[in-house]
Amino acid sequence: xxxxxxxxxxxxxxxxxxxxxxxxxxxxxxxxxxxxxxxxxxxxxxxxxxxxxxxxxxxxxxxxxxxxxxxxxxxxxxxxxxxxxxxxxxxxxxxxxxxxxxxxxxxxxxxxxxxxxxxxxxxxxxxxxxxxxxxxxxxxxxxxxxxxxxxxxxxxxxxxxxxxxxxxxxxxxxxxxxxxxxxxxxxxxxxxxxxxxxxxxxxxxxxxxxxxxxxxxxxxxxxxxxxxxxxxxxxxxxxxxxxxxxxxxxxxxxxxxxxxxxxxxxxxxxxxxxxxxxxxxxxxxxxxxxxxxxxxxxxxxxxxxxxxxxxxxxxxxxxxxxxxxxxxxxxxxxxxxxxxxxxxxxxxxxxxxxxxxxxxxxxxxxxxxxxxxxxxxxxxxxxxxxxxxxxxxxxxxxxxxxx
Numbered sequence: 001x002x003x004x005x006x007x008x009x010x011x012x013x014x015x016x017x018x019x020x021x022x023x024x025x026x027x028x029x030x031x032x033x034x035x036x037x038x039x040x041x042x043x044x045x046x047x048x049x050x051x052x053x054x055x056x057x058x059x060x061x062x063x064x065x066x067x068x069x070x071x072x073x074x075x076x077x078x079x080x081x082x083x084x085x086x087x088x089x090x091x092x093x094x095x096x097x098x099x100x101x102x103x104x105x106x107x108x109x110x111x112x113x114x115x116x117x118x119x120x121x122x123x124x125x126x127x128x129x130x131x132x133x134x135x136x137x138x139x140x141x142x143x144x145x146x147x148x149x150x151x152x153x154x155x156x157x158x159x160x161x162x163x164x165x166x167x168x169x170x171x172x173x174x175x176x177x178x179x180x181x182x183x184x185x186x187x188x189x190x191x192x193x194x195x196x197x198x199x200x201x202x203x204x205x206x207x208x209x210x211x212x213x214x215x216x217x218x219x220x221x222x223x224x225x226x227x228x229x230x231x232x233x234x235x236x237x238x239x240x241x242x243x244x245x246x247x248x249x250x251x252x253x254x255x256x257x258x259x260x261x262x263x264x265x266x267x268x269x270x271x272x273x274x275x276x277x278x279x280x281x282x283x284x285x286x287x288x289x290x291x292x293x294x295x296x297x298x299x300x301x302x303x304x305x306x307x308x309x310x311x312x313x314x315x316x317x318x319x320x321x322x323x324x325x326x327x328x329x330x331x332x333x334x335x336x337x338x339x340x341x342x343x344x345x346x347x348x349x350x351x352x353x354x355x356x357x358x359x360x361x362x363x364x365x366x367x368x369x370x371x372x373x374x375x376x377x378x379x380x381x382x383x384x385x386x387x388x389x390x391x392x393x394x395x396x397x398x399x400x401x402x403x
Contacts, residue, residue, distance in 0.1 A: 039315040043327040046308045046315075051334035053304035054132050055342055057124055060296040067121040068280040069287055070297065072273045074117065077301030079266040085306075086259035094257045097264075104251045105261070109268030112244025118276070119237035126230025128345045134179060134332045134355040135234045141172040141365050142242035150246060164368035172361025175354045176235060183227075184349030188340060262309060328362065 060070065124132050144165065148155050156162040248261075255261050281287070289297065315324055332355050339345040 042311045042315050043324060044330065046311050047327050047330040048334050049303050049308050050136070051331050051338055053300055054124065054335050055338040056296045056299055057121060059342070060293050065289075065293050065296075066281055066286045067125055068118070068273070068277045069289075070293075070300070071118050071121055072270075072277040073289070073297040074300040074305065075113065075266060075270045075273045077297060078305035079263065079270050081302060081306050082259065082266060083263045086257070086263040090257040090260050094260050095255060097255075101251070101255055102264075104247070104255075105264040106268040108244060108247055108251065108261070109265040109270075110272060111240050111247065113265050113269035114272040114276075115240040116237055116244065118273070119233045119240060123230045123233035123237060126226045127234065128339060131179065131231070131351055132234055132335070134335075134351055134358060135176060135238055136328055136331050138172050138176050138358050138362065139238050139241050139245075140328060141169050141362055142238050143245045144365055144369070145169050146239075146242050147246050147249075161368040161372050164364050168361045168364025168366075168368065170361070171364060172358050175357030175359075175361060176238075178357060179231065179350055179354030182350040182354070184353070186346040187349055187352065188347040259310075332359070 057070065120132060155165055157166060251261065252258065312324060336347060336351075340347060
C-alpha cells in the first residue's frame with residue numbers, strides 16, 4: 001500500500017511539471033481573471049456599504065433613536081433574512097450540531113454579533129462616523145495579534161516578514177492611541193472643542209436610558225468624557241470583532257457551512273440583544289420607529305449585515321484573507337466623504353493623522369502576510385486560491401486511499 005502511495009505522489013508531481021498541466025493552468029487562470037476582477041469590485045462595494053452604514057446610523061442616532069433598539073432591530077432583521085437562506089442553500093451540507101458547537105455559536109454571537117455592533121453604535125453616538133470608520137482598519141491587525149497570542153498565527157522574528165508583522169502591529173496600535181488622545185483643530189467643516197470632545201448637554205439625557213446615564217456619569221467622575229468613552233467603545237468594537245474572527249477559525253473546521261454558522265450566531269446574538277434592550281429602554285415608546293429609522297434598520301440588517309457577509313465570504317475564497325483585508329483602509333475615506341457631505345461632520349486633524357498611521361500599520365502587516373503566502377505558494381505547483389487540485393488518472397495499482 002505504501003509503494004502505491006509513493007507512486008501516486010510521483011504521478012502528481014509529474015503532472016504538475018507537465019506541459020498539459022501548464023496549459024490547463026493558464027486556461028484556468030485566464031478564466032479566473034474575470035472572477036477575480038468581480039471579487040475586487042465586490043470588496044469595494046462592501047467597504048462602501050459599511051461606510052454608508054456608519055453615516056446612516058449616525059444620522060438616526062443624532063435625532064434621538066435608542067442605540068440598543070437599533071441593534072435589536074438590526075439583529076432581528078438579519079436573522080430573519082439569513083436563516084431561511086441558510087436553510088435552503090445548505091440543507092444538504094450541514095453537519096450535525098453538538099452541544100460544543102452550540103456553545104461556540106453562542107460565543108461567536110456574543111463577540112462578533114452582539115458586543116461588536118453594540119459597541120460601534122455607542123461609539124458612533126459619542127464620536128462621529130469618520131472616527132468609527134478610522135478604527136476599522138485596525139481589525140485585521142488586532143486579529144493577527146490575538147491569533148499570535150493564542151497560537152493561531154506564527155511569528156518568526158528572524159525573518160523580514162516576521163519583523164514587519166511586529167512593527168506593523170505596533171504602528172497600527174499607536175495610530176489608534178493617537179486618535180484617542182489627540183483631536184486637533186477642525187480642518188474641514190465647523191466644529192468646536194466642546195462638540196469634538198462630546199460634552200453632554202441637558203438635551204442629550206432626555207432620550208438616554210437610566211443604565212446608560214449611570215455609566216456615563218460614572219465615567220465622567222473619573223475624568224472620562226463622552227468623546228473618550230466613545231473612543232473606548234470603538235476600540236472595544238475592534239477587539240470584539242478580532243476575537244470573533246479568531247474563535248471562528250477552528251469552529252469553521254468542525255462546521256464548514258458558513259451561512260448556517262452565521263445564522264446560528266445571529267440567533268444567540270438576537271437573544272442577548274433583546275435582553276439588553278429590555279434593560280436599556282425606558283418604555284415601549286422607544287420601540288416605535290419613524291420612517292427614517294425604519295430605512296436605517298433595513299439598510300443595516302440587509303446590506304450592512306447579510307449582503308456584506310456574503311460578498312466577503314465569496315471574495316475570501318478567491319482573493320484570500322490578506323488581499324481582502326487590504327480593502328479595509330478604503331472605509332475611512334468613504335466614510336469621511338459621506339459624513340462630510342450628508343451630515344456636515346467636521347474633519348479633525350487627529351483623525352487624519354491617526355488614520356494615516358493606522359493604515360500604514362495595516363499595510364505593513366497585510367503585506368508581510370501576503371508575501372509569506374505568495375512564497376509558500378510559489379514553492380509548490382498549485383495555487384489553492386484560484387485553482388483546484390489536478391485530476392490524476394487513477395490506476396488499479398495505486399490509490400489516494402493508500403497511507
